[in-house]
Amino acid sequence: MELTQIAKRLEQVRKTNPLVHNITNVVVTNFTANGLYALGASPVMAYAKEEVAEMAKIAGALVLNIGTLNPKEVEAMLIAAESANANDVPVIFDPVGAGATTFRTETARKIVKSAKISVVRGNAAEIANIIGEDWTIRGVDAGEGNGDVASLAKKAAQEIGCIVAITGKEDFISDGEKTYVVRNGHSILTKVTGTGCLLSSVVGAFAAVEKDTIQACVSALVSYGVAAEMAAAQTEANGPGSFQIEFLNQLAKVSSEDIVKYGSVGTLGEEKQG
Known part of the structure; x- marks a missing residue:
């Protein structure tokens, strides 16, 4: 994937200011909104089942995040996803903590089975638990474990039927056939709550302006990772x-030149450093 194309997609987000509809968790709402604004997108947080279908219809992307889920919110997510699917709006799903409790795991599985999902973005344990693979999780956090994350991403993409992005020390993005690896980012991201949730919403912003979903997803991860490195x-x-504060600054400042200079992405075994 050419880094210059990733840079162009970042500029397209800033030019078009896509509306990203988030049904996300209470812990990260403010940070997510500020991060999307900094990047150049336009966030909206709409949760009531009475309005989510209408909001999803006019959005550039819908992001579903189960970090602090409850039955009413799950109902709203399914209504919003149905509307998004009917109107060709990409749906990004962040299965926060899947595997930690039965309710959380079953909800994640229900969403990916009930709706047409464009991208599932999570850590290795969350993705593994959605497809019934054995992977340890503690609360809503999880280590990368000892499994083959690249193979997990490919298998999950095949089983769920969408793009799967497993983020961690290295990020693996697969459509079930081709798998990309992104080696941007910084370990301090794990010390700030909401950075993964914001990333899912940033994927939504890129998916709103790029029809090729895997290209959109990879572009989001590279741009986000480069901004994190600069902030660190x-x-x-x-x-x-x-x-945390400087990261918001760098999401606003990261340039096309920065992407080309610092971006690190390639297909498995063929990583290209820009």
């Missing part, structure tokens, strides 16, 4: 609080 470099002596 600016705040390495200060800690996660300073990083």
